Structure formats: C-alpha cells, structure tokens
Amino acid sequence: xxxxxxxxxxxxxxxxxxxxxxxxxxxxxxxxxxxxxxxxxxxxxxxxxxxxxxxxxxxxxxxxxxxxxxxxxxxxxxxxxxxxxxxxxxxxxxxxxxxxxxxxxxxxxxxxxxxxxxxxxx
Amino acid sequence: xxxxxxxxxxxxxxxxxxxxxxxxxxxxxxxxxxxxxxxxxxxxxxxxxxxxxxxxxxxxxxxxxxxxxxxxxxxxxxxxxxxxxxxxxxxxxxxxxxxxxxxxxxxxxxxxxxxxxxxxxxxxxxxxxxxxxxxxxxxxxxxxxxxxxxxxxxxxxxxxxxxxxxxxxxxxxxxxxxxxxxxxxxxxxxxxxxxxxxxxxxxxxxxxxxxxxxxxxxxxxxxxxxxxxxxxxxxxxxxxxxxxxxxxxxxxxxxxxxxxxxxxxxxxxxxxxxxxxxxxxxxxxxxxxxxxxxxxxxxxxxxxxxxxxxxxxxxxxxxxxxxxxxxxxxxxxxxxxxxxxxxxxxxxxxxxxxxxxxxxxxxxxxxxxxxxxxxxxxxxxxxxx
Numbered sequence: 001x002x003x004x005x006x007x008x009x010x011x012x013x014x015x016x017x018x019x020x021x022x023x024x025x026x027x028x029x030x031x032x033x034x035x036x037x038x039x040x041x042x043x044x045x046x047x048x049x050x051x052x053x054x055x056x057x058x059x060x061x062x063x064x065x066x067x068x069x070x071x072x073x074x075x076x077x078x079x080x081x082x083x084x085x086x087x088x089x090x091x092x093x094x095x096x097x098x099x100x101x102x103x104x105x106x107x108x109x110x111x112x113x114x115x116x117x118x119x120x121x122x
Numbered sequence: 123x124x125x126x127x128x129x130x131x132x133x134x135x136x137x138x139x140x141x142x143x144x145x146x147x148x149x150x151x152x153x154x155x156x157x158x159x160x161x162x163x164x165x166x167x168x169x170x171x172x173x174x175x176x177x178x179x180x181x182x183x184x185x186x187x188x189x190x191x192x193x194x195x196x197x198x199x200x201x202x203x204x205x206x207x208x209x210x211x212x213x214x215x216x217x218x219x220x221x222x223x224x225x226x227x228x229x230x231x232x233x234x235x236x237x238x239x240x241x242x243x244x245x246x247x248x249x250x251x252x253x254x255x256x257x258x259x260x261x262x263x264x265x266x267x268x269x270x271x272x273x274x275x276x277x278x279x280x281x282x283x284x285x286x287x288x289x290x291x292x293x294x295x296x297x298x299x300x301x302x303x304x305x306x307x308x309x310x311x312x313x314x315x316x317x318x319x320x321x322x323x324x325x326x327x328x329x330x331x332x333x334x335x336x337x338x339x340x341x342x343x344x345x346x347x348x349x350x351x352x353x354x355x356x357x358x359x360x361x362x363x364x365x366x367x368x369x370x371x372x373x374x375x376x377x378x379x380x381x382x383x384x385x386x387x388x389x390x391x392x393x394x395x396x397x398x399x400x401x402x403x404x405x406x407x408x409x410x411x412x413x414x415x416x417x418x419x420x421x422x423x424x425x426x427x428x429x430x431x432x433x434x435x436x437x438x439x440x441x442x443x444x445x446x447x448x449x450x451x452x453x454x455x456x457x458x459x460x461x462x463x464x465x466x467x468x469x470x471x472x473x474x475x476x477x478x479x480x481x482x483x484x485x486x487x488x489x490x491x492x493x494x495x496x497x498x499x500x501x502x503x504x505x506x507x
Contacts, residue, residue, distance in 0.1 A: 045187055052206035052243040109245045112191040113203075113212035 022102040028091060029099055038083055044107040046074045054104055061100045065089045124298050127291055134287040135280070142279045143272075150268045157264045161257050162234065166227050169236035172199050173252045177238060184244035191245070199254050206248040221251050232256055309355050316352060319345045343386050350417060354475055357414050366408040373403040373412070373437060380416045381435065387424050388433065396434040403439055405507050407487060415483045418476035419444045419503050426501070441506040451495040459493075 033040045047057045064072045068086045073079075089096055123131075176195065180203075183191045195201045195214050202218055203211040210218055221237055222228050228235050230253070238250040323342055326332050377399060381388075388395055405412070423433050426448035434445040451459060460481035484491045484505060495501040 041187055045184060048246040049184065049242045049244060052246045052248045053209060054205075054246075055207065057246075107187075109187070109191060110211055112189060113193050114190065115214055116192045116194055 025099050025102040058100050065096055127295055130291050131287045134290055135283050138283045146275055154268055158261055161260050165234050169252050173236055173238040173250060176201060176250055180244040180247055199252055202251040203247040204249040205246050221249055223249055305355050309352055312352050316349050339386055343390055354479060357479060368406055368408055370404045371407050371412055373405050374399050374401055376412055377416060380420060384420050392430040393427055393433050398436045400438050403437055411483045414479050418480050422476055441504060443502055443504040445502040447500040450497040450499050450501055
C-alpha cells in the first residue's frame, strides 16, 4: 500500500512540475527511485538543507554515486534499514555528472520562487 | 565707544561665543549620534522581526517544496536569498550587491541592511538579507531641531555675551576716561604757558638784540618740544570725534614748513639734512593730520639720531620717506612700536604716542606704512599714499 501511495505522490509531483523530466535521468536514476519508492525529493531537500549551493550538492552527490556508503549518504542510518544501499554506478563520470545536473535542475528552487501579488499590493 | 574698548569687546565676544559654540556643538553631536542610534535600533529590531518571519516562511516552504514557492515580503522591506557561495537564489529587487556577511547590520547607500545567517539552510538559503530605507525623515527632523536650537542659543548667548562684555570692560572704560580727563586737564594747563614762552621768545628775538643766542635757541627747542607734546595729546584726546577737513594739500609746502619748524633742533644736534622733494605732490588729507604725521616722523628721526648724524627726507608722487642714522629699533619690537605708550628708548623724552598717532592716521587714510630698521645703523620710515 505504502509503495502505491509513494508512486502516486511521485507521479503527481512529476506531473505538476513545470520542469520536464529529462529522459536519460528517468532511465538512469529515477526508474529505480520509482521502482523502490525511494523519495528523491526528500533526498534533494536534505542536500539543500545541508550543502546549500548547487556546486557543493553536485560534488557530494557525485562522491556518493561513485562510492555509495552510509558516511557519504545524505540520508540518516535508519533510512537504510528500509532501503538497501545502492550499488556503485556503472555509468562513466561524464554521464553521471550530466544526470546529476539534470537532477539538480529538475528540483531547482530558484525558478519556483515568486512574490505573490497580494504582497506587492501592500 | 573707544577703539580699544571695541577691540576688547570683540575679542571677549569671539572667545566667549566660540567656546560656547564648541561646547554646544559637542553636546549637539552627542545628542544627534544618540538619537540616530536610537532610530537605527528601532529599525534594527523591526528588521530582525521581519527576518524571523521570513526564516519561518522558508522553513515551511522547504518542508513542502512545492512547484511554486510564494515568498511574502511586506513593504517597506526588501529581501535577497543567498546560498553558501553568496550566489543569489531569489531577490525582491534588482541591482543586488554582495552582502557583508561579517556584520549582522550595516548601512548600504540609503538602506539599513540585516543579514541573518541560516542554519540549517532551508531551500539552500545560507544568508537571508532583509533591508529597509533608513528613516531619513526622523533623522532630518533631529538635524532641523538641533540647527534651530543652535540658532536660538547662538542669539541668546550673543546677547548675554554683549552685556557680559560690557560689564567686563567697564573698568577699562573708566581707566580710559580717567586718562582722558587727566590729558584734558594737563593740556589745558600747559597751553597757556607754552604759548606765552614762544610768543615772548619771538618778541625778544625781533625787538631786542639778545646776546645769549645759544641759550635762546635751547629755550625755543624746549618750548617747541613741549608744544608738540601738547599737540599730540590734544590730537589723541580729540581725534575720536573731531571733524576732519579733507583738503588737497601741497605736501612740498607742508614738509618744508615742518623742516623749518624743526630747524633749531636739527642744527643743535649737528644733523646733516638731505632733501629730495618732488614738486606738485597733492594729497587729499586733513591739514592737522598731515602735520601730526610728518612732525612725529621728523621728531623721532631727530630725537633718536646721533650727534652729527644724517637725516634724509625724500618725497615722490605717491610717497614720502624719512631716514635717520640713529640708534635703530630692535627687530623684535618692530611690531609693537605702533602701540600706545611704546617707546623705543626710555633715555629720551616723550610719552610713546608718536608712532601710535602715525599708525592711526595711516590707517584712517588707507595709506601704506613700511618701516625698516637696523640697530645702531638707523631707521627708514616710508609712507605711500
């Protein structure tokens, strides 16, 4: 049941998102996230909250993908009780970096901010 | 009011007002700084509250991470969100400058800026900048109040200072008046005997063949010296309110007349007189002033000259010079010799009012006075009109 709900939330989020999902990103990364109900938005939120800038997030995700372990993961240890640790990526570095960029771009908050009209009228 | 009295009053007023102004300016500066800080503190508090609200908003937006992130910043505040590398995430205004993260509050142009360091970085925001226009209206209001206060206080202290100054210089006025009365009485008492001596001397010389020519000359010189002192003292007493009669005066005739008047003194000291006087030099001046001017310079040149010394009187179209070979004046005293009752040498007679009178006349006609002197060599006084 949880799995279906997670899938529903993920699809709804993707549908509502203005940013279209990059196909290679879906194939190389999000496919597994959907399959195993791994909450990618939550992961990105944690990255944002800890590392702030895109460059730093990019670097930390790359380090994790190249060598996945609990120390390098942004998620807490209990997370891995529920989800198994991913295996090292077989993609080359360039391809990994491209997918990381697409991932960051997809969740980028910069374009989502706006000042509501009611606030301007004050 | 006497000139010296006026000078003292002005000096007192300048010192009094200046010290009062400095004191008040210091007080006003401290008050202004305190009030300005108070205004800033109020604005800082409001900025801080606004910063906390925005921080809370970011926290809520972070939890949802919706496709649309409405960021409400109430007027008059403006905000910028920076990531850890100080890159702009979002801003509610253009022309963003790099934030000074080392300070919690600072002034940038006309804005008071507040930097809130975020931890954790909700939506990647590491630095939250909130700014608002400095409340210049209140600051200008304080400035205006201070200026108004300084203006009113300035006038108040000027009036108080004027009356205080009057009280302060009243003993001086009494002294001057006492001296003037003394001079008035003395000159009155001197006038009659001097006139009698001089008139009778002329009569003796004209009507009788007096064998004691040398002694007669001495009496004449002494009487003329007394007469000149009388004239100087009378001039000093009256010059403040006398009516001057400005005429076109032939200076050649006047100088020749005065040289003749001093001829007895020149001869008795064995002084060699050298004259070079240009004709047709006309100066617009009161005759009494011209006499006092030339007489005092000639008298000094004779009085302080050596026995058998030189006296050179030159006149050209715009000036006159009187040079002697006397004792000279100490360079240190050159500036003070024009003051009243200053004497170059106390061994010689006089009250020390000669050069004071010369200076007064030179100033009142806007002439230029130049004096050059070397000790034991002599003095040259040049007056240009």
